[in-house]
Amino acid sequence: MFRxxxxxNIDAKGRMAMPARYREQLISxxxxxxxxxxxxxxxxxxxxxxxxxxxxxRQIESLSSFESMSQRVKHLLIGHATDLELDSSGRIxxxxxxxxxxxxxxxVCLIGQGKKLEIWNQDNWNSQRDKWLTxxxxxxxxxxxxxxxxx
Numbered sequence: 001m002f003r004x005x006x007x008x009n010i011d012a013k014g015r016m017a018m019p020a021r022y023r024e025q026l027i028s029x030x031x032x033x034x035x036x037x038x039x040x041x042x043x044x045x046x047x048x049x050x051x052x053x054x055x056x057x058r059q060i061e062s063l064s065s066f067e068s069m070s071q072r073v074k075h076l077l078i079g080h081a082t083d084l085e086l087d088s089s090g091r092i093x094x095x096x097x098x099x100x101x102x103x104x105x106x107x108v109c110l111i112g113q114g115k116k117l118e119i120w121n122q123d124n125w126n127s128q129r130d131k132w133l134t135x136x137x138x139x140x141x142x143x144x145x146x147x148x149x150x151x
Contacts, residue, residue: 001025001114002112002114002115002116002117003113003114004111004112005110005111006109007107007108007109007110007122008107008108008109009108010094010099010104010105010106014093014094014099015087016094016108016119017090017091018090018091018110019110020090022117023090026049029049029051030049030050030051032085033050033051033083033085034048034053034083034084034092035047035050035053035081035082036048036082036084036095036098037077037078037080037081037082037098038077038080038101039102039118040073042120042128043101043103043121043124044102044118044119044121045098045101045102045104045119046116046117046119047117048115049115052115052116053081060074060077061074080097094119102119102121103121103124104119107121107122107123108120108121108122109122109126
């Protein structure tokens with residue numbers, strides 16, 4: 001389970017060091033095999049242990065090829081999905097095209113989201129986080145599951 005936020009630097013070659021607290025999980029859970037793809041709602045990347053991604057990919061593949069939104073999701077998520085491996089130094093090499101999509105430069109935020117991690121440009125993350133924190137929503141707009149959540 002991935003949680004928390006980490007600020008990380010990407011080197012000139014596009015390599016990002018995984019925080020030590022995630023490395024052990026990734027090695028034991030998926031032997032360091034990962035899949036990265038784009039997020040279709042935000043300019044960030046989604047990073048999955050390969051075993052988790054395989055389950056999601058099967059669900060995506062089962063979507064209808066005749067429904068335009070399903071076809072779009074297939075093209076974007078599976079089309080951008082790239083296999084990665086942790087190297088001996090605990091780093092991953094993010095493909096240039098995906099770095100460009102997510103506007104990843106030197107400073108990025110790695111955000112734990114349970115079964116996956118999100119990789120954000122640090123400025124974009126700060127802006128999006130601030131936007132979410134200042135958005136107002138009436139309780140009537142909340143799904144029942146959120147209304148019943150006790151923190």
